[in-house]
Amino acid sequence: MRISQASVSVHVGVIGGGTVGGGVYQAISRNAALIASRTGVLLKIKRVAVKAIDEPRAVDIPLSLLTTDWRDVVNDPDVKVVVELVGGTGIAKEMILTALRQGKSVVTANKALLATHGEELFKVARENNTALFYEASVAGGIPIIRSIREGFVCNRFLNISGIINGTCNYILTQMEAQGHGFEEVLKEAQAKGYAEANPSLDVDGHDAHHKISILASLAFNAWVSPEQVYREGIRSVIGLDIQACKEWGYKLKLLGVVKYISQESGIDKIHVRVAPTLIANTHILARVDGVFNGVSVFGDVVGETFLYGRGAGQDATASAVVGDITDAALDISKGIPDRLIPMCLNRQVSVLPIEEMENRFYIRTVTGLGDEENAKQLVCGEGIQINSAKVIPTGPHSFVALLTEPTSWKKINKVLSMLKACTTCAAEPVAFIIEDFVGACSE
Amino acid sequence: MRISQASVSVHVGVIGGGTVGGGVYQAISRNAALIASRTGVLLKIKRVAVKAIDEPRAVDIPLSLLTTDWRDVVNDPDVKVVVELVGGTGIAKEMILTALRQGKSVVTANKALLATHGEELFKVARENNTALFYEASVAGGIPIIRSIREGFVCNRFLNISGIINGTCNYILTQMEAQGHGFEEVLKEAQAKGYAEANPSLDVDGHDAHHKISILASLAFNAWVSPEQVYREGIRSVIGLDIQACKEWGYKLKLLGVVKYISQESGIDKIHVRVAPTLIANTHILARVDGVFNGVSVFGDVVGETFLYGRGAGQDATASAVVGDITDAALDISKGIPDRLIPMCLNRQVSVLPIEEMENRFYIRTVTGLGDEENAKQLVCGEGIQINSAKVIPTGPHSFVALLTEPTSWKKINKVLSMLKACTTCAAEPVAFIIEDFVGACSE
Numbered sequence: 075m076r077i078s079q080a081s082v083s084v085h086v087g088v089i090g091g092g093t094v095g096g097g098v099y100q101a102i103s104r105n106a107a108l109i110a111s112r113t114g115v116l117l118k119i120k121r122v123a124v125k126a127i128d129e130p131r132a133v134d135i136p137l138s139l140l141t142t143d144w145r146d147v148v149n150d151p152d153v154k155v156v157v158e159l160v161g162g163t164g165i166a167k168e169m170i171l172t173a174l175r176q177g178k179s180v181v182t183a184n185k186a187l188l189a190t191h192g193e194e195l196f197k198v199a200r201e202n203n204t205a206l207f208y209e210a211s212v213a214g215g216i217p218i219i220r221s222i223r224e225g226f227v228c229n230r231f232l233n234i235s236g237i238i239n240g241t242c243n244y245i246l247t248q249m250e251a252q253g254h255g256f257e258e259v260l261k262e263a264q265a266k267g268y269a270e271a272n273p274s275l276d277v278d279g280h281d282a283h284h285k286i287s288i289l290a291s292l293a294f295n296a297w298v299s300p301e302q303v304y305r306e307g308i309r310s311v312i313g314l315d316i317q318a319c320k321e322w323g324y325k326l327k328l329l330g331v332v333k334y335i336s337q338e339s340g341i342d343k344i345h346v347r348v349a350p351t352l353i354a355n356t357h358i359l360a361r362v363d364g365v366f367n368g369v370s371v372f373g374d375v376v377g378e379t380f381l382y383g384r385g386a387g388q389d390a391t392a393s394a395v396v397g398d399i400t401d402a403a404l405d406i407s408k409g410i411p412d413r414l415i416p417m418c419l420n421r422q423v424s425v426l427p428i429e430e431m432e433n434r435f436y437i438r439t440v441t442g443l444g445d446e447e448n449a450k451q452l453v454c455g456e457g458i459q460i461n462s463a464k465v466i467p468t469g470p471h472s473f474v475a476l477l478t479e480p481t482s483w484k485k486i487n488k489v490l491s492m493l494k495a496c497t498t499c500a501a502e503p504v505a506f507i508i509e510d511f512v513g514a515c516s517e
Numbered sequence: 518m519r520i521s522q523a524s525v526s527v528h529v530g531v532i533g534g535g536t537v538g539g540g541v542y543q544a545i546s547r548n549a550a551l552i553a554s555r556t557g558v559l560l561k562i563k564r565v566a567v568k569a570i571d572e573p574r575a576v577d578i579p580l581s582l583l584t585t586d587w588r589d590v591v592n593d594p595d596v597k598v599v600v601e602l603v604g605g606t607g608i609a610k611e612m613i614l615t616a617l618r619q620g621k622s623v624v625t626a627n628k629a630l631l632a633t634h635g636e637e638l639f640k641v642a643r644e645n646n647t648a649l650f651y652e653a654s655v656a657g658g659i660p661i662i663r664s665i666r667e668g669f670v671c672n673r674f675l676n677i678s679g680i681i682n683g684t685c686n687y688i689l690t691q692m693e694a695q696g697h698g699f700e701e702v703l704k705e706a707q708a709k710g711y712a713e714a715n716p717s718l719d720v721d722g723h724d725a726h727h728k729i730s731i732l733a734s735l736a737f738n739a740w741v742s743p744e745q746v747y748r749e750g751i752r753s754v755i756g757l758d759i760q761a762c763k764e765w766g767y768k769l770k771l772l773g774v775v776k777y778i779s780q781e782s783g784i785d786k787i788h789v790r791v792a793p794t795l796i797a798n799t800h801i802l803a804r805v806d807g808v809f810n811g812v813s814v815f816g817d818v819v820g821e822t823f824l825y826g827r828g829a830g831q832d833a834t835a836s837a838v839v840g841d842i843t844d845a846a847l848d849i850s851k852g853i854p855d856r857l858i859p860m861c862l863n864r865q866v867s868v869l870p871i872e873e874m875e876n877r878f879y880i881r882t883v884t885g886l887g888d889e890e891n892a893k894q895l896v897c898g899e900g901i902q903i904n905s906a907k908v909i910p911t912g913p914h915s916f917v918a919l920l921t922e923p924t925s926w927k928k929i930n931k932v933l934s935m936l937k938a939c940t941t942c943a944a945e946p947v948a949f950i951i952e953d954f955v956g957a958c959s960e
Contacts, residue, residue: 097818101671101818102671104817105817108673109670111861112666113670113858113861209668215818215819215820216822217660217664217668221663221664224660224663224840224844225663225837225840226660226836226840227556227839227840228551228836228843229548295554295555358801374548375540375548375832375835376826376827376836376837377830377833378827379659380823382801382822382824383820383821384819384820389818389819389820390818390819390820392818393672393816393818393819394668394819396670396671396818397667397668400671404856405856408856409853410852413847413848413851413856415556
């Protein structure tokens with residue numbers, strides 16, 4: 075393609091030659107001229123650090139670019155933008171800090187590292203008048219970081235709710251479609267490459283937990299560490315839960331939520347969690363199925379918005395990474411690498427303990443046949459009002475599901491312990507929040 | 518609110534004190550300190566030009582800011598960002614050109630002006646090393662311009678399809694929900710303020726036509742003028758059309774489409790249109806109801822994405838305008854007002870005449886009772902294959918609807934003329950495209 079305007083070349087170094095690294099190399103190889111014609115900046119990949127030169131790669135990278143020492147990338151004086159695609163919270167941190175301290179701009183997709191050490195990393199970026207971009211760390215190809223930080227910059231955020239783990243969403247979608255159990259669908263997802271051999275990072279909610287912590291920090295301009303955020307995965311979900319929710323007009327999704335509660339003395343009180351959650355079918359988030367991600371953002375000026383796309387995978391993630399690289403390169407070419415504050419953390423928030431929250435709940439237990447009324451009475455006895463109930467016989471047991479009026483986590487936890495203690499209880503009782511989105515839903 | 522970092526003040530002048538102008542004034546008044554704490558730039562509204570000082574306004578603006586002469590805003594040496602919210606293709610053009618020629622950055626929501634004179638305006642912005650922002654010109658509060666231009670910058674766009682006129686979408690949604698006819702629902706929409714007294718701009722598709730032309734130009738980096746783009750509004754839609762589509766599993770929406778067809782000698786061949794279109798219920802665009810807008814973007818790297826939100830109204834539009842003002846102010850504060858190319862127009866496209874396109878179609882006619890088979894035979898006689906048919910008696914007439922296999926507009930137009938010429942034809946026959954999105958739909 076003809077590059078019809080004078081372009082400035084900016085050299086890029088990539089650490090990591092795996093799936094996303096290969097995708098980034100491929101996207102830049104294919105579309106660098108297009109990007110240059112659109113922005114005036116020609117991206118040139120100068121070095122790529124990999125684990126082993128001769129390991130098999132899905133995307134061919136020229137031998138002349140490869141090195142096995144990440145310092146060759148970071149210390150190359152030509153390299154102005156360092157892309158960290160190694161993952162994890164170990165060596166990746168050293169790589170990023172080393173690059174930032176040399177005044178280089180850094181692009182990362184590393185949600186675990188940002189959630190764990192982001193406060194320090196963003197501080198070092200500011201101290202060195204450079205930038206740290208992280209669009210790909212949350213919701214893959216969806217421009218959610220850019221939208222919250224730039225497009226919606228004039229908004230106070232009232233609610234950000236997202237389906238931000240594609241593996242869990244795939245599993246829940248398949249459980250609904252096939253009527254199969256969690257373990258069976260997980261195995262299938264592993265066979266298809268949608269779940270890892272060790273699936274804990276996804277199915278126990280850690281990955282979504284990292285991502286919602288990043289979104290909470292960005293939206294409220296104050297550091298929210300994962301330790302402050304409630305986390306619950308999807309292992310406890312059984313097929314009948316999904317079925318019962320469906321009959322009641324809900325989808326059961328692993329949902330990350332950041333919610334503004336109130337302000338006192340200039341400090342925002344917020345609620346942040348990741349947990350299986352009931353979403354009314356009328357809400358557009360209920361439409362996010364399979365490996366897709368979706369994030370609903372409710373701002374005080376813009377009202378309700380929603381962004382949707384592939385949350386992972388080589389190409390979707392590469393699209394976000396290359397968008398960031400282009401931003402970084404453009405700012406460098408103009409002499410202002412620190413144009414944007416990567417994550418502004420100059421305010422204070424108080425993350426309310428989940429025990430203080432009130433919600434409507436879905437409660438489910440599995441009792442012995444004939445014990446269904448006892449279970450209901452036990453819930454009512456704690457002052458929790460039941461709006462609707464379902465009892466489904468399953469061989470020697472009864473599946474008992476209830477929808478409640480708003481009540482507190484404290485009461486719910488007490489009730490769950492009592493249900494569990496019943497002699498005929500045949501499965502760990504669960505309670506899932508029914509999310510009533512701020513500002514009502516999309517209709 | 519405490520502004521906890523040194524902020525640079527940037528003075529803003531607004532031309533237009535109507536709905537959006539009031540929204541912009543209100544959003545900046547309310548959240549300027551928040552924006553400053555996030556970006557380091559404090560927005561200060563210096564002047565607001567209005568039609569009459571003492572006209573009633575939904576949002577109070579201090580008398581000291583008001584003027585009735587737009588030149589007071591543009592020529593004020595303190596004003597670095599000029600916001601044009603007057604609308605129309607007349608004086609607004611002079612306002613923007615005058616500001617750009619003084620090297621001031623301009624923010625506009627004026628889709629009609631951009632679609633008509635954008636090529637000239639963007640050229641003048643470049644010549645004067647300044648910027649022209651227009652996020653609010655398409656899909657209100659949805660960050661679609663920013664996403665296409667920045668977030669998805671590394672993508673070739675294969676398909677951009679959007680429900681981008683809230684008035685039409687409200688009317689079609691209400692026709693479906695209430696079973697009422699177009700005229701009746703239009704009156705109700707006018708009473709609620711969702712449609713203008715003269716509704717032509719919306720219901721005849723002009724507004725969506727402007728917007729899709731802007732998106733086509735931006736996505737393909739070549740000027741696409743509305744004259745090159747097929748336009749059809751929703752006046753011909755009757756209640757039974759919507760009902761029949763629903764029974765077949767489709768939603769009937771006014772859809773703007775930009776589609777990549779092929780490339781020859783470096784020139785992209787594209788298809789661009791605005792027309793009533795059938796969207797399968799399984800596609801997420803089918804979920805956009807009421808006054809909401811939604812845009813699906815399919816890129817060669819990112820795959821399918823989708824953005825959703827309020828497409829009009831004081832606050833959603835103000836959110837987009839203030840996002841742009843902040844960007845402009847940030848670039849000005851860093852001494853690089855021309856950081857981004859507002860719309861890069863250095864490539865060439867060929868917009869294919871709609872007659873050259875092949876699509877599946879929905880055809881509908883209203884015949885005399887007993888003439889239904891004749892209508893079908895007439896369609897088949899032209900070599901168009903019918904996949905499914907519906908006949909609904911309506912008093913003395915029959916509503917006849919057909920779904921076809923892919924065929925050409927030429928054949929369809931011939932068939933429509935023939936159906937219209939039938940002696941018992943009781944309503945203008947119509948044909949609507951069934952959109953088969955590139956890359957299939959979301960699941």
